[in-house]
Amino acid sequence: MAERQETNAAPNALKHAEGDGKAIQTKFGRRTEIVIGRGVECDVVIKDVKASRKHCRLVRKEDGFVLEDLGSKNGTFVGGKKISAPANLKADQTIKIGDTIFYLSN
Numbered sequence: 001m002a003e004r005q006e007t008n009a010a011p012n013a014l015k016h017a018e019g020d021g022k023a024i025q026t027k028f029g030r031r032t033e034i035v036i037g038r039g040v041e042c043d044v045v046i047k048d049v050k051a052s053r054k055h056c057r058l059v060r061k062e063d064g065f066v067l068e069d070l071g072s073k074n075g076t077f078v079g080g081k082k083i084s085a086p087a088n089l090k091a092d093q094t095i096k097i098g099d100t101i102f103y104l105s106n
Contacts, residue, residue: 014044014058016102025105033059035070036097050074050098058095065089065104074098 039053052072077096
């Protein structure tokens with residue numbers, strides 16, 4: 001997986017790695033939310049059999065990001081803990097969906 005670069009700037013992209021280990025980056029641009037899952041209709045499509053078709057949603061707020069599970073079968077994890085309600089994200093936290101790990105980057 002690509003190395004994380006620590007900065008004080010607000011994150012503007014979501015990064016993860018597929019099975020081949022190459023980092024994939026999705027920039028937010030002007031979007032306020034990104035839906036992650038296996039379904040082709042998602043903004044970030046992951047090839048993870050443990051992910052639901054529409055697994056979770058990452059929403060940009062004025063003061064940061066909020067992650068919401070969309071009723072997935074296997075759950076969404078932030079910092080190693082399964083979330084049951086929308087979770088505010090901190091810069092150093094990881095998001096795990098199945099075997100896929102995400103992080104916010106600049």
